[in-house]
Each structure stands twice: as structure tokens, then as C-alpha cells.
Amino acid sequence: MSLKRRTALLAGLGALALLQAPAALAQDYPARPIELVVPYPAGGGTDAVARAFADSLRKHLPQSVVVANKTGAGGAIGLTEVMAARPDGYKVGVGTVEMTMLPHLGTARFTAQDFVPIALLNAEPSAITVHANAPWRTVEDFLAHAKAYPDKVRVGNSGVGAIWHLAAEQLGRKSGVSFMHVPYAGANPAINDLMGGHIEAVTVSPAEVAQHVAGGKLRLLAVMADQRVKRFPEVPTLKEKGIDVSISTWRGIVAPKRTPQPVVDTLRAASQKAANEAEFRDALAKLDLTHAYADAPAFQKVIERDNAFFKQLMGELGIAK
Incomplete structure (x- = not known):
């Protein structure tokens, strides 16, 4: 065999090996522990969802799932x-609405x-919450007061461009109200200031105020969802009041682009089983969090919907880059 033909043959075999390598790796997947990256600190809602899910996921994979908080x-x-990780399924992440x-x-x-x-695991709508001693018994009362005093009603959020800030902005736009937006380092500091009487309202999720509402310290006026929240069935949606606002945060499992399809399929199958484990559902319920499982195609539609929505909203608010 000539040197030229031998070189061509070796090159062809090398290319074939490269094509077969991902399939071979995927066939053995997972052969070692999987790292689940949580982009927020330990102790928060996203971390709690991730750890409860990892516990359930371990039952349906031959390798352990290790939670790692990578914050900032x-x-x-x-x-x-997660985006920059090698697309082999050994580093996946908890994707949140902030992706969009x-x-x-x-x-x-x-x-x-x-x-x-x-897989989508959890979704929580925004809600309008005020102090229990506030004079507003309904969302109509609250918005009427805000209209009478433009830019005076202080609404706490977790920073400009964060999900609950955009929820309050959209509420104002749809109801013809202008709020004073007060940024905090997170939902908890804003809630603490609401209880202390330093602001008039927050637009965080019902789960984040559930204990204080149950304790009689705070009052939920409305939720920004298509349906009422099971935990508070007496609280109306804004859509019931004629205000077309539905904004939620969500949490799900994502992998880097170009992850081999057999690996994705393995993760999807295991995630579906884990998400429907009674222990996982119970863990969410104890945290007042909503179980909202959706497989990859439906989850993809949620991502695409919110990506388009927030792009437009941020542009209209003048905060898009």
C-alpha cells in the first residue's frame, strides 16, 4: 500500500473514531458522578429544589448526583x-427564569x-403582598391608592431587572400605575422591610411570604398567574380582576448545548421518574413550593416564551442592552 493511501486510510479511521466516540460514551453514561450546579446560594429556594431533586434522582441513575453551589x-x-462545560452530561445545572x-x-x-x-421541576407566580395592618383589603383598593399617589407607593424587589422587579413593572404598565421601586439584595430583606413598615408592598412569590401570611403578619391581595394558587385558594388572580398579567419564576434541569441525544434521553427518563417521586413532591410541599413537572419539549416552549417576553419588556423599559 502506498504511503498516500495509508495516510488517507488512517485519516478516515481517525474521523470514524471521533464520530463513534460520543455514541460510545453515551452508551456507558453515566459512568461517574454527575455534578448539578446551582447558580444561587445554599439555603435558598433554588438550592432546596435542587437538593430534594438530587436525592430522588440518585434512585434512578447508577451514579451519585453531587450538588455544587456556584453563585454570583x-x-x-x-x-x-454550565454553558461552558464539556457537553457530556457530567455537569448539568439548575436553569431558572434568569436564563431568559x-x-x-x-x-x-x-x-x-x-x-x-x-425537565421543568417548579414554578412560582409573582403575588402582591401587603402588611396585614394595611388599609387595602383588595387589589382594587391597593391600585386605586397607587393611582391617587403616583410614584409614592414603595414596592420592594430583588434588584433592577430581576424577576420580581419586572413583575411589578408589568403590573404598573397594565394597570396604569407608577410605583416607587425599591431594590434589595433578595426577597427576604424586602419582606422584612415590609413587615417593618418601611415599604408598602412586595411582588415576590406566595411561597416566600406563606409563613408570614399564615401567621397573620402579611396579606396576599392577588397572584400574577393563570390560575389560583392551591396554597391560597381564596386569593384571586389579576386576570380575574381584568388585569392581563401572568409572571412566574421557574426552576428546571438544563445541560450544555451539543450534549449527545442518548445522554439527554437518559437524563430525561431519570428526571421524569425522580420528579414524580413522592419524597420530591413532599419536599416541595413542605417549602410551600409548587410541583410543576414538564418534559423537555414543554420546558423548551416555556424558555422560548419567556425569552421573547422579557426581551420585549426590558426593551420597552429601557433596561435591555
Whole structure:
């Protein structure tokens, strides 16, 4: 055999090996522990969902699932690490609604298209919450007061461009009200200031105020959802009141783009079983969090919907980059 033909043959065999390598690796997947990156600190809602899910997922995979908190930049650091990881299924992440927001703020290297959805696990709507001693018994009363005093009603949020800030902005736009938006380092400091009487309202999720509402310290006026929340069936939706606002945060499992399809399929199958484990559902219920499982195709539609929505909203608010 000539040197030229031998070189060509070796090159062809090398190319074939490269094509077969991902399939071979996927066939043995997972052969070692999987790292689940949480882009927010330990102890928060996203971390709690991740750890409860990891416990259930271990039952349906031959390898362990290790939770790693990679925090900072509003979730951008952890999500960037997942985006840049080798697409082999050994580093996946908890994707949150911020995947569809941070890119439009210009604070992230990634876009929503840089991730492969595996499973949606949880979703929580925004809600309008006031102090229990506030004079407003209904959302109509609250908005009427805000209209009478433009830019005077202080609404706490977790920073400009964060999900609950945008929820309050959209509420104002749809109801013809102008609020004074007060940023905090997170939902808890805002809630503490609401209980202390330093602000008039917050637009965080019902789960984040549930204990204080149950304890008689705070009052829920309405939720920004298509349906009422099971935990508070007496609280109306804004849509019931004629205000077309539905904004939620969500949490799910995502993998880096170009992850081999057999690996994605393995993760999807295991995630479906784990998400429907009674222990996982119970863990969410104890935290007043909503179980909202959806497989990859439906999860992808949620991502695409919110990516388009927040791009437009941030542009209209003048905060998109």
C-alpha cells in the first residue's frame, strides 16, 4: 500500500473514531458522578429544589448526583459554568427564569439557546403582598391608592431587572400605575422591610411570604398567574380582576448545548421518574413550593416564551442592552 493511501486510510479511521466516540460514551453514561450546579446560594429556594431533586434522582441513575453551589452575578456565574462545560452530561445545572433575562441585561455571556432543557421541576407566580395592618383589603383598593399617589407607593424587589422587579413593572404598565421601586439584595430583606413598615408592598412569590401570611403578619391581595394558587385558594388572580398579567419564576434541569441525544434521553427518563417521586413532591410541599413537572419539549416552549417576553419588556423599559 502506498504511503498516500495509508495516510488517507488512517485519516478516515481517525474521523470514524471521533464520530463513534460520543455514541460510545453515551452508551456507558453515566459512568461517574454527575455534578448539578446551582447558580444561587445554599439555603435558598433554588438550592432546596435542587437538593430534594438530587436525592430522588440518585434512585434512578447508577451514579451519585453531587450538588455544587456556584453563585454570583444574579445567577450568571453558575449558568455560565454550565454553558461552558464539556457537553457530556457530567455537569448539568439548575436553569431558572434568569436564563431568559440576564442575556438581555447584558450581564451574561450565554443566551437561552446555549442550554438543552431536560425537565421543568417548579414554578412560582409573582403575588402582591401587603402588611396585614394595611388599609387595602383588595387589589382594587391597593391600585386605586397607587393611582391617587403616583410614584409614592414603595414596592420592594430583588434588584433592577430581576424577576420580581419586572413583575411589578408589568403590573404598573397594565394597570396604569407608577410605583416607587425599591431594590434589595433578595426577597427576604424586602419582606422584612415590609413587615417593618418601611415599604408598602412586595411582588415576590406566595411561597416566600406563606409563613408570614399564615401567621397573620402579611396579606396576599392577588397572584400574577393563570390560575389560583392551591396554597391560597381564596386569593384571586389579576386576570380575574381584568388585569392581563401572568409572571412566574421557574426552576428546571438544563445541560450544555451539543450534549449527545442518548445522554439527554437518559437524563430525561431519570428526571421524569425522580420528579414524580413522592419524597420530591413532599419536599416541595413542605417549602410551600409548587410541583410543576414538564418534559423537555414543554420546558423548551416555556424558555422560548419567556425569552421573547422579557426581551420585549426590558426593551420597552429601557433596561435591555
